[in-house]
Amino acid sequence: MQMGWTKVFEDLAGQVAVITGGARGLGFSMAQALARWETKIALLDVLAEVKDSAEAVQHECAVESVGVAADVTDDGSVAAAFSEVSHTLGSPSILINAAGVTIWEDSIDVSKESWQRVIDINLTGTFLCCQALARACAAAGNGGAIVNVSSMSARVVNLPQHQASYHASKAGVEMLTKALAVEWAPIGIRVNAIAPGYMLSEMTRQFTTANPELAERWRNMIPAGRMGEPADLEALVVFLCSARSSYLMGQSIVIDGAYTAV
Ligand SMILES: NC(=O)c1ccc[n+]([C@@H]2O[C@H](COP(=O)([O-])OP(=O)(O)OC[C@H]3O[C@@H](n4cnc5c(N)ncnc54)[C@H](O)[C@@H]3O)[C@@H](O)[C@H]2O)c1
Numbered sequence: 001m002q003m004g005w006t007k008v009f010e011d012l013a014g015q016v017a018v019i020t021g022g023a024r025g026l027g028f029s030m031a032q033a034l035a036r037w038e039t040k041i042a043l044l045d046v047l048a049e050v051k052d053s054a055e056a057v058q059h060e061c062a063v064e065s066v067g068v069a070a071d072v073t074d075d076g077s078v079a080a081a082f083s084e085v086s087h088t089l090g091s092p093s094i095l096i097n098a099a100g101v102t103i104w105e106d107s108i109d110v111s112k113e114s115w116q117r118v119i120d121i122n123l124t125g126t127f128l129c130c131q132a133l134a135r136a137c138a139a140a141g142n143g144g145a146i147v148n149v150s151s152m153s154a155r156v157v158n159l160p161q162h163q164a165s166y167h168a169s170k171a172g173v174e175m176l177t178k179a180l181a182v183e184w185a186p187i188g189i190r191v192n193a194i195a196p197g198y199m200l201s202e203m204t205r206q207f208t209t210a211n212p213e214l215a216e217r218w219r220n221m222i223p224a225g226r227m228g229e230p231a232d233l234e235a236l237v238v239f240l241c242s243a244r245s246s247y248l249m250g251q252s253i254v255i256d257g258a259y260t261a262v
């Protein structure tokens with residue numbers, strides 16, 4: 001019997017998903033995609049607007065949602081946020097690590113603080129939230145699914161911008177994904193990553209607004225002829241969170257309009 005497309009990800013309904021960096025951009029878009037499959041949504045972000053974003057998801061998709069102010073670099077903040085999520089929505093079994101930052105600066109000038117901030121948010125923050133999700137799953141006695149947001153920048157060097165700390169942090173996320181996938185497969189927690197190319201979001205807009213010729217330059221390097229929209233990631237993320245991908249572990253899937261294929 002062929003399964004109807006409308007039911008294919010129905011295992012997501014009623015599960016609780018934590019999305020870091022969920023106040024806006026790719027994180028928010030991925031949260032909306034899960035909410036359309038009736039997953040309960042917890043958005044974690046340093047931005048105060050995270051509560052409005054959660055309300056917007058609740059309004060649009062009629063699922064329970066909560067927005068929690070949290071800093072992924074602070075283990076106390078992460079633990080408090082996961083505790084609030086458990087009390088409000090139930091124990092989380094899905095995590096999308098989308099919180100991230102980048103800087104464009106010549107490496108010869110980058111301060112230690114600036115380097116450290118990118119590593120702390122993109123790599124250490126990802127680890128701390130993976131750990132919090134695993135602890136929640138272990139306490140609840142169930143498995144889970146984690147999707148880390150890496151980048152094509154884990155594999156290729158961006159041009160013309162200089163972003164060494166970003167490259168290093170995302171390469172770390174890719175290996176962290178494999179390490180945790182192997183370590184946690186026996187306890188039923190699947191860990192995968194997605195590695196987007198150039199996507200339209202605040203992260204890229206901060207550069208294209210200051211350098212209008214940049215968007216055109218990037219577009220010319222993308223075989224698909226356009227930058228990605230946040231919605232381009234949605235189906236892949238839903239698939240990775242669902243038990244439909246239950247044998248898919250420790251992978252990072254590039255989704256970049258063939259940028260890295262050239
Ligand atoms: N936009 C792209 O082209 C692109 C490409 C590849 C990968 N990515 C990755 O996608 C993810 C989302 O990026 P985006 O493009 O939506 O950018 P964005 O700037 O719109 O969103 C990032 C979010 O992370 C939050 N954040 C930053 N520091 C935080 C912290 N310490 N604790 C909690 N939240 C924090 C921000 O407040 C923001 O809401 C990032 O990991 C980024 O590296 C983006």
